[in-house]
Amino acid sequence: MTHELPVERIMHTGLLTCTPQTPLCEAAARMAERRCSSMLVMQGGQAVGIWTEHDSLFVDFADPEAVQCPIERVMNRPVATIHQATPVGEAALRFTTERRRHLLVVDDAGTPQGILSQSDMVLNQGLEPYLRLREVGGAMRSRPLLLQGELTLNEAAQHMRRSGCDAAVVISPCQPLGILTERDLVRFVARRPGATAIGELASRPLLTVRVEDALIHARDLLIDQRVRHLGVLDSQGEVVGLLGFQDMLAGAEHLYLEDLREALEQRDQALAQSRRNLQLAERVIDSSLEGIIITDAQTRIEFVNPAFIHMTGYSLEEAVGRTPAMLSSGRHGAEFYRDMWRALQEHGYWRGEIWNRRKGGQLYLELLTITAIRNEQGEITNFAALFTDITHIRENEEQVRRLAYYDPLTRLPNRRLLEDRLELAIRHAHRHRQRLAVIFLDLDHFKQVNDALGHAVGDELLLKVSQRLRAHLREDDTLARQGGDEFIVLVNEVEEVEEVMRVAHRLVDSVSAPFEVGGQVFRVGCSLGISLYPDDGAEVETLVRNADAAMYRAKQEGRNTFRLFRPEMHQQEHRRLELETALRNTAETGEGLAVHYQPLFDRDSGELQGAEALLRWHHPQFGQVSPADFIPLAERSGLILPLGERLMHLVAGQLRDWLADGLTPPRIAVNLSARQFWQSDLVAQVQELYAAYGLPPGQIGFELTESLLLDKHQQAIHTLQALRELDCFIAIDDFGTGYSSLSYLQELPVTTLKIDRSFIQKLGESRGSAAIVAAVTGLAKELGLRVVAEGVETEAQLAALSRYHVTLIQGYLTGHPVDAETFANHYLDTQRVHA
Numbered sequence: 001m002t003h004e005l006p007v008e009r010i011m012h013t014g015l016l017t018c019t020p021q022t023p024l025c026e027a028a029a030r031m032a033e034r035r036c037s038s039m040l041v042m043q044g045g046q047a048v049g050i051w052t053e054h055d056s057l058f059v060d061f062a063d064p065e066a067v068q069c070p071i072e073r074v075m076n077r078p079v080a081t082i083h084q085a086t087p088v089g090e091a092a093l094r095f096t097t098e099r100r101r102h103l104l105v106v107d108d109a110g111t112p113q114g115i116l117s118q119s120d121m122v123l124n125q126g127l128e129p130y131l132r133l134r135e136v137g138g139a140m141r142s143r144p145l146l147l148q149g150e151l152t153l154n155e156a157a158q159h160m161r162r163s164g165c166d167a168a169v170v171i172s173p174c175q176p177l178g179i180l181t182e183r184d185l186v187r188f189v190a191r192r193p194g195a196t197a198i199g200e201l202a203s204r205p206l207l208t209v210r211v212e213d214a215l216i217h218a219r220d221l222l223i224d225q226r227v228r229h230l231g232v233l234d235s236q237g238e239v240v241g242l243l244g245f246q247d248m249l250a251g252a253e254h255l256y257l258e259d260l261r262e263a264l265e266q267r268d269q270a271l272a273q274s275r276r277n278l279q280l281a282e283r284v285i286d287s288s289l290e291g292i293i294i295t296d297a298q299t300r301i302e303f304v305n306p307a308f309i310h311m312t313g314y315s316l317e318e319a320v321g322r323t324p325a326m327l328s329s330g331r332h333g334a335e336f337y338r339d340m341w342r343a344l345q346e347h348g349y350w351r352g353e354i355w356n357r358r359k360g361g362q363l364y365l366e367l368l369t370i371t372a373i374r375n376e377q378g379e380i381t382n383f384a385a386l387f388t389d390i391t392h393i394r395e396n397e398e399q400v401r402r403l404a405y406y407d408p409l410t411r412l413p414n415r416r417l418l419e420d421r422l423e424l425a426i427r428h429a430h431r432h433r434q435r436l437a438v439i440f441l442d443l444d445h446f447k448q449v450n451d452a453l454g455h456a457v458g459d460e461l462l463l464k465v466s467q468r469l470r471a472h473l474r475e476d477d478t479l480a481r482q483g484g485d486e487f488i489v490l491v492n493e494v495e496e497v498e499e500v501m502r503v504a505h506r507l508v509d510s511v512s513a514p515f516e517v518g519g520q521v522f523r524v525g526c527s528l529g530i531s532l533y534p535d536d537g538a539e540v541e542t543l544v545r546n547a548d549a550a551m552y553r554a555k556q557e558g559r560n561t562f563r564l565f566r567p568e569m570h571q572q573e574h575r576r577l578e579l580e581t582a583l584r585n586t587a588e589t590g591e592g593l594a595v596h597y598q599p600l601f602d603r604d605s606g607e608l609q610g611a612e613a614l615l616r617w618h619h620p621q622f623g624q625v626s627p628a629d630f631i632p633l634a635e636r637s638g639l640i641l642p643l644g645e646r647l648m649h650l651v652a653g654q655l656r657d658w659l660a661d662g663l664t665p666p667r668i669a670v671n672l673s674a675r676q677f678w679q680s681d682l683v684a685q686v687q688e689l690y691a692a693y694g695l696p697p698g699q700i701g702f703e704l705t706e707s708l709l710l711d712k713h714q715q716a717i718h719t720l721q722a723l724r725e726l727d728c729f730i731a732i733d734d735f736g737t738g739y740s741s742l743s744y745l746q747e748l749p750v751t752t753l754k755i756d757r758s759f760i761q762k763l764g765e766s767r768g769s770a771a772i773v774a775a776v777t778g779l780a781k782e783l784g785l786r787v788v789a790e791g792v793e794t795e796a797q798l799a800a801l802s803r804y805h806v807t808l809i810q811g812y813l814t815g816h817p818v819d820a821e822t823f824a825n826h827y828l829d830t831q832r833v834h835a
Contacts, residue, residue, distance in 0.1 A: 702731070
């Protein structure tokens with residue numbers, strides 16, 4: 001039978017997808033071109049949202065910018081899914097009970113396979129007998145939405161949304177009737193017709209059928225003309241209704257309830273005629289996932305199915321003879337039940353949501369349909385009730401609401417809720433001529449904790465920090481998590497600035513105290529910035545931005561302290577933004593970027609053994625920008641990936657040119673950031689680089705900081721091993737300055753350790769530095785690793801290094817970083833190959 005077919009047999013397999021950042025108008029254009037009713041939003045191979053034709057009713061067509069927003073801001077989430085093996089009949093029930101129009105079909109792994117819509121159900125659920133026997137008048141919407149042609153598109157969308165209609169008939173003077181549907185609105189999201197009246201936008205002519213036509217004729221016309229709605233005409237040719245696929249599916253559901261009524265009326269005859277038919281009917285009811293209750297005319301329960309027993313906890317023996325009032329939750333008043341029974345008497349059925357109580361006392365929400373069953377004389381003989389537990393659906397909706405306004409880790413308000421509260425607080429302060437303060441708080445050295453101890457410890461630390469901060473604020477103040485290790489505090493009703501300063505002192509002190517997480521005790525500080533209303537701004541964005549600028553100044557001036565906003569900080573923030581914009585342009589064009597090379601020499605023989613490639617940036621406006629300024633900026637803004645890729649190509653191109661000139665360049669080391677290293681295609685990039693520039697194996701190596709590898713060194717082994725198979729050498733840079741874990745050295749396929757310059761420069765002055773250098777070099781010798789001493793600037797330092805297992809020397813004593821031409825003239829001419 002058709003309802004036993006799996007949904008994978010009738011679904012649409014051509015998924016239309018986009019990314020969360022896709023502009024809404026672009027997604028709509030693709031939907032209109034494909035005549036597709038939904039757009040699936042994908043991120044990282046997972047479906048994170050869906051935008052459908054029905055959602056076009058909520059677009060503000062009066063705002064030209066509304067259609068430019070990223071689709072992630074208007075999509076529906078989470079996406080409702082259904083397994084590809086689910087029977088079509090069960091899918092139809094889900095459409096009805098969950099009031100959905102689309103379901104994402106997935107396989108066992110949760111991978112999207114297709115989309116199932118209500119139209120698919122009408123076309124494939126085996127409704128032909130029903131459609132042949134019923135007339136259009138029995139399924140149409142008898143009161144169609146009529147709109148005048150002079151209405152704007154935005155006004156029309158609002159009318160359709162308020163009336164719950166997915167289509168409207170458009171009436172314009174001297175023009176035939178037209179129609180405006182949700183699919184048309186999707187097209188207008190893509191085209192952006194502005195304030196054009198709907199009389200000019202409606203689709204014409206309006207295709208029609210008559211009230212007395214068979215539904216099968218209407219369905220075939222919808223399919224042949226590739227439309228979604230038909231106007232329904234009466235005998236005088238007047239439009240009296242609209243008909244679409246959704247109406248046909250709703251009619252089929254009503255037919256199901258009517259069939260149930262007929263089955264109950266014929267129960268005695270069926271028992272006499274065929275015990276087999278009775279057994280079949282019992283199996284259908286017993287296997288139903290919906291609870292079923294049959295009562296007599298006085299609402300005394302005569303029968304319940306196993307689903308009822310499972311959902312309520314009452315057995316058949318406990319339920320029979322009692323009334324459904326035994327399930328009453330006490331949440332609904334007498335007026336609610338009076339309206340229910342009035343609808344049953346007048347219309348013969350009632351459908352809605354109702355709270356009931358299980359035998360154990362737990363409340364649950366159900367979607368309930370009650371049908372009155374009448375005999376041939378029109379008298380009510382029974383009531384049939386079908387219900388589904390939808391508590392989890394409402395709980396999920398509540399969870400989505402909380403996720404929209406609260407941080408899932410700390411349960412603090414997120415930025416969205418903070419902005420709402422700050423907006424209200426500003427209005428209150430304005431009315432009462434009061435001050436308020438915004439405090440921007442950022443943890444100091446949180447990244448090192450995350451890198452060294454793992455994200456689980458980092459999350460636990462953030463939770464403890466939030467608890468401490470909350471304990472030092474007033475009940476009326478708001479603490480919100482901005483994201484990462486950033487928090488924002490809203491302090492209301494500020495009389496004097498000193499009040500806020502006292503709050504800031506308390507917050508700094510609370511975070512500075514030791515933390516114990518996972519059996520480890522450590523300290524982190526925090527830097528705070530403060531802005532005041534109305535002194536430093538009257539808008540939400542301005543106050544937050546100024547507090548952020550003040551926090552940045554606190555970090556620059558020592559950390560673990562706070563600063564009040566000052567106007568000159570605007571200039572620094574402005575220059576930082578200008579610098580980031582310039583760096584973004586440079587990352588795209590490559591203009592102003594150059595590579596300097598600092599040589600590495602063998603300590604004992606003095607021979608050139610390698611060089612480190614260092615990126616330099618010269619900008620027409622800012623001049624020579626220090627790496628100490630633009631490298632952290634690139635890390636924060638995400639530009640480190642394109643800059644790192646350009647560095648590798650610049651180095652590879654220079655090596656190719658040196659080799660073409662007959663020179664023998666040494667191995668060149670390139671520094672990799674964490675984001676570069678954890679790219680899934682890093683090894684493939686390096687392979688392509690070698691092939692594109694024709695470089696010999698191992699000509700380019702890489703330097704990594706130890707903090708990059710500590711948290712996930714097991715995952716790093718695969719990538720490092722693949723690089724070693726390309727003969728690339730791997731150096732651990734700045735060794736000894738982070739949360740060092742010596743055990744990982746014997747597991748990772750590294751070749752070199754670079755002792756940080758801070759230890760080299762204190763040789764002869766600090767016993768601690770000498771001990772660290774001795775320990776690191778001794779360990780490296782036992783592990784067969786080369787050791788590079790960084791920052792060697794004096795003969796005394798070089799002499800001191802003679803006591804240790806140091807292989808290579810790098811520093812100003814032996815060579816400054818120089819441009820490619822200077823490097824070749826000074827260090828490579830002696831290695832030129834002569835014919």
